Each structure stands twice: as C-alpha cells, then as structure tokens.
Amino acid sequence: MxxxxxxxxxxxxxxxxxxxxxxxxxxxxxxxxxxxxxxxxxxxxxxxxxxxxxxxxxxxxxxxxxxxxxxxxxxxxxxxxxxxxxxxxxxxxxxxxxxxGVRPPDSSARRFLVSGRVETYPRKRADRLELLHFLAGEVFEHARPPEPGLRPVLTEKELTTRLAKFTADPASIRRYLVDEGIVARDASGTQYWLTRPRPAEGMEFA
Incomplete structure (x- = not known):
C-alpha cells in the first residue's frame, strides 16, 4: 500500500x-x-x-x-x-x-612547504625549529654510518645536495641546522651528523 x-x-x-x-x-x-x-x-x-x-x-x-x-x-x-x-x-x-568535503588544515611541518619546497623561511622561532627538525629528519633518513656501530654521517656535498631538494638556498639551511644544534659537524667541516632526533608528532617546538 x-x-x-x-x-x-x-x-x-x-x-x-x-x-x-x-x-x-x-x-x-x-x-x-x-x-x-x-x-x-x-x-x-x-x-x-x-x-x-x-x-x-x-x-x-x-x-x-x-x-x-x-x-x-x-x-x-x-x-x-x-x-x-x-x-x-x-x-x-x-x-x-x-x-x-572540507579537509582540516595540515598541522605538520609540511605546511611550510609549497609543492615540496621551502618558499619562505618562517619568522617564528618555534616554526623555524619545527621546519628544521623536519628537514634534518628527511635528509638524514637514509644516511649510512662510515662503519658499523657508528652514527650515520653525510659529507658537506651530500648534505647540501639533499637539502637542495627542499630549498633554493641549501647552504643557509645547512648553517641554520648547525647553529640550532640539530646537526653537528667535525672540525674540518667535511662531515655532518644528526645530534637531536626529530620530536614526536604533536610535540611543541620552543
């Protein structure tokens, strides 16, 4: 019916x-x-x-x-x-x-990238640190140690080449990584290694 x-x-x-x-x-x-x-x-x-x-x-x-x-x-x-x-x-x-259909804004460090590259360096220090930690984690992700049991290292050329995938000024980003203590280098400036691990997702940067 x-x-x-x-x-x-x-x-x-x-x-x-x-x-x-x-x-x-x-x-x-x-x-x-x-x-x-x-x-x-x-x-x-x-x-x-x-x-x-x-x-x-x-x-x-x-x-x-x-x-x-x-x-x-x-x-x-x-x-x-x-x-x-x-x-x-x-x-x-x-x-x-x-x-x-509305996607929430990206809260990860990738929000600082435009088409996968850094177009503008953040003004706030917390944002800069977040971006630098992200970049360091990306470029050192597949770095190999010189010998088994040693920390992974990159040469200056390797580090610069990897950073160039994310920025037009890799030398400046490399210097910022060292200045913030995220990456260290030897006395000759030929080898670089990661000193501070990338913070876990959701942690604040200060």
Missing part, C-alpha cells in the same frame, strides 16, 4: 545501503546524485520542496505506488523525510556533504 511505502528500503541503481545507516564522503555524494538523476524522483523532490514551502506538505498516503518507491529512494539518500505522515525536505544533507 502507498501509505506504508516509506517504511520500505529501495536501492538506488548501482548503490547499496543498509536501512538506518548513512553513507559518507564520495559515496554520499553519489547516493544523492543518483537519487536525483531519475526525472520521476527529481519531480517528486521538487513537489515536496514546493509543497512544504507553501505550508501544505505532501501526504505519503496520497502517493501512487511508483511515487512511493521514489520517496523511499529520496529518503534513503537523506533528501526527504517523513514525519507524522508529512513529507519534509532535509536541506541539512547538502550542508553535511559540503562539510564532509
């Missing part, structure tokens, strides 16, 4: 969704788009929105069998809701879809 149709679960072609569960992310977008792609469902959705706006919402008991099926699909997509035998649009679905 038409008035019982809103209690059923109808699937949008190509989509699978359990009753009572809500899709998220890309699948949610596809579910909404698929629900409105059918002209009959789109027409019913428009009728429901206009009727609710006029203060005379649709009564599901007055829908045809085909319209009841369309209503079930629109409900499943979160576009329409049935309350007290009245069909009501659910505009929150669009707000939720937009919110789901």
């Amino acid at each position: 038409a008035h019982d149709a809103h209690h059923c679960c109808w699937s949008v072609p190509g989509e699978t969704m359990n009753p009572g569960k809500t899709a998220s992310g890309e699948n949610r977008w596809r579910l909404v788009a698929a629900a409105l792609a059918d002209p009959r469902r789109l027409h019913l959705y428009a009728r429901a929105v206009l009727a609710a706006d006029d203060g005379a919402p649709l009564d599901p008991a007055g829908l045809t069998s085909a319209e009841a099926k369309s209503l079930a699909v629109l409900q499943q997509a979160g576009l329409l809701d049935v309350r007290e035998n009245r069909v009501a649009p659910s505009p929150a679905v669009f707000r939720d879809l937009l919110a789901a």
Whole structure:
C-alpha cells in the first residue's frame, strides 16, 4: 500500500545501503546524485520542496505506488523525510556533504612547504625549529654510518645536495641546522651528523 511505502528500503541503481545507516564522503555524494538523476524522483523532490514551502506538505498516503518507491529512494539518500505522515525536505544533507568535503588544515611541518619546497623561511622561532627538525629528519633518513656501530654521517656535498631538494638556498639551511644544534659537524667541516632526533608528532617546538 502507498501509505506504508516509506517504511520500505529501495536501492538506488548501482548503490547499496543498509536501512538506518548513512553513507559518507564520495559515496554520499553519489547516493544523492543518483537519487536525483531519475526525472520521476527529481519531480517528486521538487513537489515536496514546493509543497512544504507553501505550508501544505505532501501526504505519503496520497502517493501512487511508483511515487512511493521514489520517496523511499529520496529518503534513503537523506533528501526527504517523513514525519507524522508529512513529507519534509532535509536541506541539512547538502550542508553535511559540503562539510564532509572540507579537509582540516595540515598541522605538520609540511605546511611550510609549497609543492615540496621551502618558499619562505618562517619568522617564528618555534616554526623555524619545527621546519628544521623536519628537514634534518628527511635528509638524514637514509644516511649510512662510515662503519658499523657508528652514527650515520653525510659529507658537506651530500648534505647540501639533499637539502637542495627542499630549498633554493641549501647552504643557509645547512648553517641554520648547525647553529640550532640539530646537526653537528667535525672540525674540518667535511662531515655532518644528526645530534637531536626529530620530536614526536604533536610535540611543541620552543
């Protein structure tokens, strides 16, 4: 019967969704788009929105069998809701879809990079230290010790070459690493090694 149709679960072609569960992310977008792609469902959705706006919402008991099926699909997509035998649009679905597409800002040291490179050196010392620790960890990640049991070292040329992948001024960054005590060098200035490990994720830099 038409008035019982809103209690059923109808699937949008190509989509699978359990009753009572809500899709998220890309699948949610596809579910909404698929629900409105059918002209009959789109027409019913428009009728429901206009009727609710006029203060005379649709009564599901007055829908045809085909319209009841369309209503079930629109409900499943979160576009329409049935309350007290009245069909009501659910505009929150669009707000939720937009919110789901917003990515939180990157809080890692990579936020200082543009296309993987340092374009501007941070002004705040805490930010500079965070960036320097990140760069040091990156360039020394695959450094090898001169002998088993010794600390990994890089020559000045190796360190400069690796830093050049991140900055147009590797010599200055190399000097900053030494000045901050993150990297040390021997008396001749030919070998460099990491003296301070990169802080764990989430630790503050001071």
